[in-house]
Amino acid sequence: MTKKKGRVFSGARPTGRQHLGNYLGAIKNYVALQDTYEDTIYCIVDVHALTTVETTSELKQNTYDMTLDWLAAGMRPDESMIFVQSHIPEVMELHTFLSMVTPLGKLTDLPTFKEKVRQQPHNINYGLVGYPVLMAADIALYKAVAVPVGVDQAPHLEFTREIVRSFNYRYNTNVLVEPQMVATEVPKVLGIDGKNKMGKSLNNHIELASTPKETQERVMQMVTDPQRARLSDPGNPDVCNVFTMHKIFSDAEEVERINDECRKAEIGCVACKKLFAKNLNENLMPFRERRAEFAQDPAYVWDVLNDGADRARVIAQETLSEVKEAIGLP
Numbered sequence: 001m002t003k004k005k006g007r008v009f010s011g012a013r014p015t016g017r018q019h020l021g022n023y024l025g026a027i028k029n030y031v032a033l034q035d036t037y038e039d040t041i042y043c044i045v046d047v048h049a050l051t052t053v054e055t056t057s058e059l060k061q062n063t064y065d066m067t068l069d070w071l072a073a074g075m076r077p078d079e080s081m082i083f084v085q086s087h088i089p090e091v092m093e094l095h096t097f098l099s100m101v102t103p104l105g106k107l108t109d110l111p112t113f114k115e116k117v118r119q120q121p122h123n124i125n126y127g128l129v130g131y132p133v134l135m136a137a138d139i140a141l142y143k144a145v146a147v148p149v150g151v152d153q154a155p156h157l158e159f160t161r162e163i164v165r166s167f168n169y170r171y172n173t174n175v176l177v178e179p180q181m182v183a184t185e186v187p188k189v190l191g192i193d194g195k196n197k198m199g200k201s202l203n204n205h206i207e208l209a210s211t212p213k214e215t216q217e218r219v220m221q222m223v224t225d226p227q228r229a230r231l232s233d234p235g236n237p238d239v240c241n242v243f244t245m246h247k248i249f250s251d252a253e254e255v256e257r258i259n260d261e262c263r264k265a266e267i268g269c270v271a272c273k274k275l276f277a278k279n280l281n282e283n284l285m286p287f288r289e290r291r292a293e294f295a296q297d298p299a300y301v302w303d304v305l306n307d308g309a310d311r312a313r314v315i316a317q318e319t320l321s322e323v324k325e326a327i328g329l330p
């Protein structure tokens with residue numbers, strides 16, 4: 001299959017060991033894009049993380065753990081550039097240049113900024129306001145043509161496009177490339193509470209790298225159809241997060257059977273969850289085996305990141321010198 005020309009860029013904050021939400025919502029897609037595009041760039045955006053993270057003692061470990069999960073999940077460092085944002089300080093320079101063509105009012109009007117202000121009223125820092133500008137710099141620095149994002153990130157990407165246009169217009173150039181959004185069908189994976197988006201902050205997540213036993217324990221805590229109080233009550237799989245997960249990790253025949261038996265109260269939630277835990281563990285086994293192999297050689301993981309940075313730096317420096325020339329800096 002011939003791959004599409006151009007670069008894909010995506011960044012994720014170093015959140016450490018990845019969970020099912022990260023996998024289904026991002027990593028799986030990152031892996032697939034390696035087969036579709038000529039170049040894929042995946043960046044661990046540690047500088048972005050500083051806008052919300054106040055204790056940095058775990059940043060290194062989180063970066064390592066996340067990379068380990070990415071590699072085990074099938075990200076191929078010989079094809080993708082996988083690196084840490086702060087290893088390419090050029091992005092900070094481009095951020096500053098882009099900030100000059102970004103209207104402040106637009107930044108403070110963004111719903112994501114307002115949400116952060118609500119979430120951390122004690123720490124409304126300058127970096128938080130500039131978050132989308134740094135994101136624009138990340139994408140523009142590598143002249144990415146395609147950025148896979150879920151719908152919730154669409155406004156940010158639109159904003160990146162505006163910043164790129166403003167820059168090119170202001171300096172009468174076309175050095176920066178306006179990226180296209182690759183609208184990915186990103187499922188919103190719910191946590192074990194069955195209500196909220198799966199995430200570490202709510203501790204409602206299931207980690208990919210957990211042991212089978214830990215996984216089963218988490219799965220057994222999953223909230224099912226709240227209307228189904230007794231085993232003899234018929235359940236409604238349409239509103240049950242365990243059933244949603246079965247559809248992803250269990251084979252079609254089994255899904256059909258559970259659907260049928262749940263509605264007739266022929267299978268209970270405990271049995272249904274045990275089955276899901278078993279299927280999930282089976283699905284994750286190859287991932288866990290690969291992860292254990294990579295974990296035996298931590299130096300390799302850091303080498304991957306260093307090598308990724310070395311390759312990305314070449315592009316970054318080239319873009320930056322074009323940018324400076326376009327601006328007319330002496």
Ligand code: ADP
Nearest residue numbers: 011012013015021022025026187188189197198
């Ligand atoms: P960030 O979004 O700041 O990079 P996160 O750890 O929140 O950091 O998410 C990393 C990626 O995983 C993002 O693409 C995000 O959309 C995806 N993701 C995280 N949690 C979920 C979830 N519960 N459902 C779907 N996708 C998720």
